[in-house]
Amino acid sequence: MVQIGLGKGQPGAVPGWVGYALLPLLNLIAAFALSGLVILIIGENPIKVLSLMLTEAVGYPEAIGYTLYYTTNYIFTGLAVAIAFHCGLFNIGGEGQAYIGGLGAGLVALALTGWPWPVVMVLAIAASALFGAAWAFLPAWLQAKRGSHIVITTIMFNFIAASVMTYLLVDVLIRPGSQSPETREFDPGVWLPSMERALGWVGVTIPQSPLNLSFLWAIACCVLFQIFLRHTRWGYELRTVGRNERAAVYAGISPSRNIIIAMLMSGALAGFVGINEILGVQHRILLNFTGGVGFVGIAVALMGRNHPVGIVLAALLFGVLAQGGGQVSFEYPTINRELVMVIQGLVILFAGAMENLFKPQVEALFRRRAASADTAGPAATAGRG
């Protein structure tokens, strides 16, 4: 069985699923083991807390709705980070791009009171993409043309976005006479229908939850993402630049053009968070509605190996954490919502930064088994790696 991945002139290779399934799983187990330790330190039973977390996230239909609502955000930001990764770029600015994207969606919804929701939805999707992409443009342009490091510029743009949005909400867009910095509520006619309402039209009843039609758009984005990246010339060029910039230049592909394209798409994808949050759930623009989704997107993309299927699965995992963790804090007086961030941080640390932690041991294990499987075979002599 092990030998399926071996041979073919690649001595010592381990089967593919070790790389994209076994190692992430081991990392995940390590992250959760440490999370359990933290729960133990604060004096609770980790098994009980983690299993309650799971039940509260997927144990009953309403919970699943909430989990998928969180998942929607993470799919968008995960795709956003992934497309930049494919071009060799690290977009830390998903947070700011999502924030500004929400502004675009919200402005459309505010302006088009009385219009039918499908029209508003299409225009809001366009606006959130445009705003998100616009916020990613300057860092992209600076990286492509002036060589400014995109990690630092996107961090700076997150802070600039936060300041701009605070200014807009406190001084410009605030509902007259209101104390809290948020806009007026949108006209109910332009709200993005919740999944409960949408499925009601076809006769299916599900419990109420914040899950809305943007989930379908997220799935559609996954499909479009894959088609663009794997089946178009532009996707090919983008990946070529990501793999080897000099080779791309020799092939007549412009790196700076593709850097800008990748970042624009990244910003647009992050901006779609605004469709889910602003148009689908909050129905007004408010402060800090993003709450860290851009950063979680990095973890989602890393865990999902920058592939849409992986991203959906990883987004689901973080959705479960967000929903389950929030519920656990109601049950346990010693635990609050921030425990979720502890687990998130550990998952990012193990699945992202230490992704090769178990690699040498696991590979050695497979090599030894392969070697004993066919003694005197070529694999036995090629164990140096």
Place this chain on the structure above:
Amino acid sequence: MDDLFLLLLQLLGATIRVATPLVLAAFAGMYCERAGVVDIGLEGKMLAGAFFAAAAAATTGSPWLGLLAAMAAGVTLALIHGFACITHNGNQVVSGMAINILVAGLAPTLAYAWFKQGGQTPLLPSSARLPSVEMPGVEALGGVPVLGAVYRELVNDTNLLIWVTLVIVVATQWVLYRSRFGLRLRAVGENPSAVETAGISVTRLRYQALMVTGALTGMAGAYLSTGHGAGFVRDMTAGKGYLALAALIFGKWRPVPTLFACLLFAFTDAVQVRLQGVPLPGIGVIPVQFIQMLPYVLTVLLLAGFVGKAIAPKASGIPYVKER
């Protein structure tokens, strides 16, 4: 005229107080970035420092144990960063990000469970806070026109850690450019294989640099919660770690310019507090948010090459893999 002078002195005093944690964190970042390890986890380490300083000071009553705990927390996190990035060649940005998120969750979680005050630590009595230094001769110099006021407002009654920071600034300038460790540190950030060829361990040097980083960020956190403040509150650092990173870049990874970048950013903060809602002649009221974003805008402009040029250490961000 006297009022204006006093206002200026108060503004400068506020600048120094705001700048202290920034300087400590930025200089912390300087050690590891000059050694070739990018650390965007300054924020998280600082927050951990703030929490553990306050927690230790609240339980033991000693600010010194608090300071020690903060530095230990910073060093521990720095070693985790090193383990991921140096030992396992992991992505340095991802590791820093993970540490930031981890601590942003861990500090309030532990505070919530240990002190049961909604994610804060108890208010510290002044005996459990890092003391300020009373200077002799304030009365005697009081009569001297300008000097007396400067001495009273800026020098007297300054927190101990501010003096320590001053020493660290001078020491860093010396260590980086005059000591053997500093020479090797700078070399390892530019060309690690050359350093390795000379028989010096890149891994060891980078770990050493990260430990200094951890200790200094912990100190920065301790200043926030036990020096400037009197206890840990949720999200206490509020982006200061990132601001320090911006200052470090703005200062082009060099001690003196970085110091001035920190002072500039702190000054804009001090001015912004004063300017809230005050109309300026000819301009009107400037929204505070525009002053708040100024450091970030300036850093972007610098990175774009419009205000000088920022060149990072050549090997920064690249894991060193020994040739076989």
